[in-house]
Amino acid sequence: MSHFDLAKYYKNLYLAEVEELPKNKWTELSKDELADYEGDIFTLIAKAYEYLPDGHLNYSSADDVEKEANRGAEYEVIDLDGDNELDAVSVSKQKSAGEKFVASGHDGTSPAKRSVITHKIDRLLKPGYYIEVSGRIRDILVKAGVPQVTDKATIEKALAGKEIEMNDDGSYRRKIGGKFEDKILLGKPIA
Numbered sequence: 001m002s003h004f005d006l007a008k009y010y011k012n013l014y015l016a017e018v019e020e021l022p023k024n025k026w027t028e029l030s031k032d033e034l035a036d037y038e039g040d041i042f043t044l045i046a047k048a049y050e051y052l053p054d055g056h057l058n059y060s061s062a063d064d065v066e067k068e069a070n071r072g073a074e075y076e077v078i079d080l081d082g083d084n085e086l087d088a089v090s091v092s093k094q095k096s097a098g099e100k101f102v103a104s105g106h107d108g109t110s111p112a113k114r115s116v117i118t119h120k121i122d123r124l125l126k127p128g129y130y131i132e133v134s135g136r137i138r139d140i141l142v143k144a145g146v147p148q149v150t151d152k153a154t155i156e157k158a159l160a161g162k163e164i165e166m167n168d169d170g171s172y173r174r175k176i177g178g179k180f181e182d183k184i185l186l187g188k189p190i191a
Helices: 006-017 031-048 063-070 110-124 135-143 152-158
Strands: 073-078 088-095 098-106 129-133 172-176 179-187
Touching: 031 063, 031 073, 031 088, 031 098, 063 073, 073 110, 088 110, 098 110, 110 129, 110 135, 110 179, 129 135, 135 179, 152 179
Parallel strands: 098 129
Antiparallel strands: 073 088, 088 098, 129 179, 172 179
């Protein structure tokens, strides 16, 4: 005897009313579409940053998705398996030096992780895209050939007003969420 899942039934009924996402294609969400996916986006971001004690500092609840959108965040999403559920998200903001990637999210599966990383690499190799990173993602992007920016003036322009202290290896320290962090800037910001 099968078990009827009422929550799943209502979720599927709701999803039937939401416009379907194209399968295997990164899609930028409009503000109207964003409202339909806030909870899913937050869940994906929380999953991607669960290894950090405080998670992603700008995303502590689903309400932060809209809050960050109001601060300029743009959300691109992908459904990899055609079930009309988000599998990964890439978050960026337009800055004076180009488009800065500010967050990622995935459902924890290898295809979703690979998709969001590949999506970022493809763009970071083009002029006008950049990202601030540390840890494992830094190693992955550097190994993939994403160029590191080591020029202090370019880094300062890309980070617009953030106080940085350069390290000898081209990385820098800056205060994020009240703590000093070592970061590197990757990509090709507009100098």
